[in-house]
Amino acid sequence: MKLLEPGAYTDPAMLPKELARIFGRSWQFAGALEDLAAPGCFLSCEVAGEPVVVVNEERRLRAFSAVCRHRAGRVAGGKGCARALRCAYHGWTYGLDGRLLGAPEMPDLDRSQVCLPEFRAEAFGPFVFVCLDADVPGIADSFDPVGADPLVARTTGWRCFRRHDYLLACDWKVYVDNYLEGYHIPVAHPELNRQIDYGAYRVETFRRVSRQHAPVKAADTLYHRDLGAGQEPEARYWWMFPNLMLNLYPDHVQLNAVLPEGPGRCRVRFEWFVPEPPPADWEARFAANFAFSDAVQAEDIELCEAVQKGLGSRTYTDPRICEARENGVAHFHGLWREAMGRGPSEPAG
Numbered sequence: 001m002k003l004l005e006p007g008a009y010t011d012p013a014m015l016p017k018e019l020a021r022i023f024g025r026s027w028q029f030a031g032a033l034e035d036l037a038a039p040g041c042f043l044s045c046e047v048a049g050e051p052v053v054v055v056n057e058e059r060r061l062r063a064f065s066a067v068c069r070h071r072a073g074r075v076a077g078g079k080g081c082a083r084a085l086r087c088a089y090h091g092w093t094y095g096l097d098g099r100l101l102g103a104p105e106m107p108d109l110d111r112s113q114v115c116l117p118e119f120r121a122e123a124f125g126p127f128v129f130v131c132l133d134a135d136v137p138g139i140a141d142s143f144d145p146v147g148a149d150p151l152v153a154r155t156t157g158w159r160c161f162r163r164h165d166y167l168l169a170c171d172w173k174v175y176v177d178n179y180l181e182g183y184h185i186p187v188a189h190p191e192l193n194r195q196i197d198y199g200a201y202r203v204e205t206f207r208r209v210s211r212q213h214a215p216v217k218a219a220d221t222l223y224h225r226d227l228g229a230g231q232e233p234e235a236r237y238w239w240m241f242p243n244l245m246l247n248l249y250p251d252h253v254q255l256n257a258v259l260p261e262g263p264g265r266c267r268v269r270f271e272w273f274v275p276e277p278p279p280a281d282w283e284a285r286f287a288a289n290f291a292f293s294d295a296v297q298a299e300d301i302e303l304c305e306a307v308q309k310g311l312g313s314r315t316y317t318d319p320r321i322c323e324a325r326e327n328g329v330a331h332f333h334g335l336w337r338e339a340m341g342r343g344p345s346e347p348a349g
C-alpha cells in the first residue's frame, strides 16, 4: 500500500478539493444534542466551510444553510432558542422550517419563493451530525459498526462537560495519521508507553472506520486501576473517516474532531461528555485525565508540526510505511484516495 505523496499535505490547492469531496460528502460533528433538547432550540456551526444552523423544529432535527438569501448575511450565530431565525444584517426572518417569514420594507417580495436550503441532520449518541450531501449513506451505515458498540449506546443523553481546542501548524491529515498508529508511542510518549502493552497494540480496520486495541500493562495506572495486567480496558478508540475520533470509557466519552483551518493548519476540537448527573469525584478525575491527555497532546503537536515541515522538504519524495504497525494509516489513505477519485497509486492533485 502506497502512502499519500507529500504534495497531498502541502499543496494549497488540495484543501478546497477536500472540502468539496471529503468534508462535503461525509457526516460532520455539529454539536451537542443537549443544546437541541426543546423545540425551537438551534445551534450554528460550520461544515466543510458552509455556515449551517441545526434546529429542533417540532421535535424534528433539521439542518439549513445559515446564509441569508438576501445578501448572504448570517441568519443564526451561537446557540439558543427562538421562534424564528433573524438575519443579523437587515433583519429578514425565517421560520424553523427554513421558510422566509418576513423581509422589512419589501411588501412585494413573494416570500413563498424564498427558503433556506436544507441539509441533513442526525443524532448519534449525545452528538448531532450534519451531512451536506443527499447521497451519502446515513450515519448508521457510514459509521458501521460503531453504532452497535454498547459503549456508544449508553452515551445517549450525556452532556458536554468541557471543550478544548488545539491549533496546529499542520495539515489535518498529519494529525489523523498520527492518531491512527501506535508505532510512535514507545519513542514519543514514554509515560503512555509505560501504561499500555505495546506488543499487543493493534489497529482493526472496517469499511470506513477503524478501532485501536490498547491493552493496559499495569493494574495501577492512572486510568485503569481496576484492571489486571494484560486486560483490555472497557474502552474503545474509534476513528471514523475522515476526521472524527471517539474515545469511549464507561463513564465518559472524549470526542476529537480534526478541522482544517486553511492549508497547513488545523484545529483539533476535544469535547468530553459525561452522564447526567456526572460520576462521583468527576471534577478531580477530569483534572488528572486532562493533565495527562494535554501532555500527550503537546508531544503529538510537536511531532505533527515537524512532520508538516518535513513533508515540504524538497528531498522527501518517497514515504515508507511499517506495514505491521501503520495499517490504520494505509486504510485512511485508501479511503482518502477513493473519496478524492484517485486510483491506488495515482498522485493526488
Ligand code: FES
Pocket: 068, 069, 070, 071, 072, 073, 074, 087, 088, 089, 090, 091, 092
Ligand atoms: S443579508 Fe440577511 S437580511 Fe440582508
Ligand SMILES: [Fe+2]
Pocket: 178, 179, 184, 188, 189, 300
Ligand atoms: Fe501520539
